[in-house]
Amino acid sequence: MTLSWPELVRTAAEDTTSALEKGADQDWRGKAGDLDWSCRETLSHIALGVVGYAGLLIARPTDRYITLFSSIDGHAPVPAALEGIRIAGTLLAGTVRDTPPEVRAWHPYGHSDAAGFAAMGVLELVVHGRDIAQAVGVEYTPSDALAAPVVERLFPDAPTGHSPAETLLWCTGRAALPGLPRRGAWRWDGRVRQA
Numbered sequence: 001m002t003l004s005w006p007e008l009v010r011t012a013a014e015d016t017t018s019a020l021e022k023g024a025d026q027d028w029r030g031k032a033g034d035l036d037w038s039c040r041e042t043l044s045h046i047a048l049g050v051v052g053y054a055g056l057l058i059a060r061p062t063d064r065y066i067t068l069f070s071s072i073d074g075h076a077p078v079p080a081a082l083e084g085i086r087i088a089g090t091l092l093a094g095t096v097r098d099t100p101p102e103v104r105a106w107h108p109y110g111h112s113d114a115a116g117f118a119a120m121g122v123l124e125l126v127v128h129g130r131d132i133a134q135a136v137g138v139e140y141t142p143s144d145a146l147a148a149p150v151v152e153r154l155f156p157d158a159p160t161g162h163s164p165a166e167t168l169l170w171c172t173g174r175a176a177l178p179g180l181p182r183r184g185a186w187r188w189d190g191r192v193r194q195a
């Protein structure tokens with residue numbers, strides 16, 4: 001069964017926060033994965049990105065980022081902070097659902113449509129969620145059901161022959177693939193492509 005983009009965003013937010021709740025009692029001040037941000041800073045980055053993608057679809061700028069920035073209360077306990085990620089996911093999912101297919105908005109990695117911003121949101125949730133999970137000792141890998149549409153939408157030149165989750169982690173510089181070393185620099189392509 002194929003999920004719609006709004007369902008994919010909601011599922012990504014739920015899967016990620018459910019996994020991270022298992023490490024809520026750990027120290028979240030350490031670095032998330034290989035990032036320069038702490039786990040708490042990474043959580044705020046996720047909220048910023050996911051709400052920002054909803055804002056871009058609503059404001060529809062052609063040449064800039066929006067002026068609304070969101071963050072997670074740095075003093076909130078981790079379970080309450082994770083609630084903010086669920087809220088961000090719900091906001092993006094609803095915006096994607098209500099955005100007409102012809103709408104385009106600016107992004108530095110290519111003007112995009114609702115599906116593109118949904119894919120960006122899912123990527124932020126599951127990839128950075130995994131970064132945090134590694135740091136707090138929680139097993140979490142994005143599901144193939146979430147990874148496959150993101151890879152297809154944002155990484156048109158992705159290698160084939162690997163699981164979607166492994167491919168997404170390779171595309172985002174998190175892991176090596178057989179015969180392919182871990183990527184150093186990477187970015188997605190948010191532009192709308194014809195089917």
